[in-house]
Amino acid sequence: xxxxxxxxxxAEIFGFPIHNDTExxxxxxxxxxxxxxxxxxxxxxxxxxxxxxVCSMYHKGEPVITCPVRFRENWTMIADAAKFFFGSTSxxxxxxxxxxxxxxxxxxxNIDYVLILHDDRGxxxxxxxxxxxxxxxxxxxxxxxxxxxxxxxxxxEWRGVNYPRPDYLSSSNKRLIPQMLTKGGIFRQWGKxxxxxxxxxxxxxxxxxxxxxxxxxxxxxxxxxxxxxESTQLYKLTLNRTVYTKYDTSLFKFTSPEAGDMAEFxxxxxxxxxxxxxxxxxxTLDFEGFSEAKDDFT
Numbered sequence: 685x686x687x688x689x690x691x692x693x694x695a696e697i698f699g700f701p702i703h704n705d706t707e708x709x710x711x712x713x714x715x716x717x718x719x720x721x722x723x724x725x726x727x728x729x730x731x732x733x734x735x736x737x738v739c740s741m742y743h744k745g746e747p748v749i750t751c752p753v754r755f756r757e758n759w760t761m762i763a764d765a766a767k768f769f770f771g772s773t774s775x776x777x778x779x780x781x782x783x784x785x786x787x788x789x790x791x792x793x794n795i796d797y798v799l800i801l802h803d804d805r806g807x808x809x810x811x812x813x814x815x816x817x818x819x820x821x822x823x824x825x826x827x828x829x830x831x832x833x834x835x836x837x838x839x840x841e842w843r844g845v846n847y848p849r850p851d852y853l854s855s856s857n858k859r860l861i862p863q864m865l866t867k868g869g870i871f872r873q874w875g876k877x878x879x880x881x882x883x884x885x886x887x888x889x890x891x892x893x894x895x896x897x898x899x900x901x902x903x904x905x906x907x908x909x910x911x912x913x914e915s916t917q918l919y920k921l922t923l924n925r926t927v928y929t930k931y932d933t934s935l936f937k938f939t940s941p942e943a944g945d946m947a948e949f950x951x952x953x954x955x956x957x958x959x960x961x962x963x964x965x966x967x968t969l970d971f972e973g974f975s976e977a978k979d980d981f982t
Contacts, residue, residue: 691841693828693848695747695910696739696754696919698727702838704917713737713836721756729753738829740910740919741821741848747910747919748850749883750825752796752818757921761814761906762797764923765879768904769812770801777802778814784867792866812877813867817860819886822851852889861938872902872931881906884924891937893929901928 694702699719700709712719716735718727727735729751739754740747755761762778770776778799784792797814823846832840860880871878884907893905905927910919 690745691843692838693741693743693825693842694738694832695742697829697832698737699739701912701917701919702832702836705836705838706917709917710836713833718753720753721759722753736826736829737833738825741825741850743850743885746885748885749818749908749910750821750850752816754818755816755881755908755921760921760923761816761881761908762799764906764926765797765812765814765881765904766799768879768898768901768906768926768928769799769877770810773801775802775804776800784870786870792870793863795867810876812879813871814879814881815860815863815867816881817855817886819850819852819883820855820859821848822854823848850885852886855886856890856938861935864935864938868903868931868935875902877902877904878931879904879906881908883907884909887927893927893937894933896928896930898926898928901930903929903931903934905929 692702696702698712698717700706700712711717716726716737718725718737720739722728726732727737729738730736739751740749742748749755766773766776766778776799778797780797782795782798784795786792795813796816799812799814800808801810802808824844825848827844828842828848831842832838860882864880868878880903882905887905887907898904907924907927908921909924911922912918913920
């Protein structure tokens with residue numbers, strides 16, 4: 685694989701690294717094809733007529749997946765999830781975009797994938813859910829994408845405004861966690877296993893989760909990376925590791941901020957109390973976080 689230009693945010697375009705100049709790569713780009721099982725031959729990201737064909741972008745020298753369809757390469761994630769859900773069996777199938785409703789008939793969202801274990805007659809024995817989370821982009825990447833597509837020069841440099849970068853915080857707080865609370869909460873009440881497919885770098889930005897033995901887990905995190913293959917000039921989606929957790933403890937980590945130093949908090953409280961008892965307004969305090977204290981003491 686070619687060296688990475690620090691002024692180039694594009695890693696893969698329509699399934700191929702931008703330095704891949706093979707006939708197949710050019711055919712994909714010219715026809716806007718998606719090689720990752722997109723439901724239609726062509727990419728449909730953002731716009732069906734003018735799709736944003738960026739599968740992954742570079743950040744700190746590594747490709748970061750920005751499109752959830754990218755995780756469908758060879759359906760590896762389905763096989764990895766099924767192994768956690770059902771063990772070593774091929775008697776399962778997967779359904780995508782399955783609608784889920786709560787007790788009152790309100791739509792809780794679409795589940796990315798429901799994996800179903802069945803018997804020889806097709807009768808359901810068990811089922812589980814798999815959610816996939818790519819990374820949102822902060823800034824804009826379309827300008828770089830359209831510039832590259834004009835002549836497909838892999839050595840171009842992008843110096844436009846709002847240089848793109850992965851937004852891990854929004855990806856988790858605005859997307860992943862709310863979905864796990866709603867859709868995941870229903871599956872937790874049903875006593876069904878769940879899995880989440882993300883990239884390793886994304887997972888590393890999440891709170892430290894308590895790992896358990898695989899036999900005790902009801903929530904598995906499938907951590908993938910894009911590894912370069914010199915022989916094919918492609919990035920290969922590769923399972924790095926699986927993190928086994930419990931749903932309840934994981935969600936507690938997400939929804940409960942990590943506690944700071946209680947001693948520092950008590951120092952602030954003491955300053956506020958001293959100010960109140962001595963008749964000084966608390967607004968004159970310079971201790972961060974306590975200048976807005978307004979409770980009266982009697």
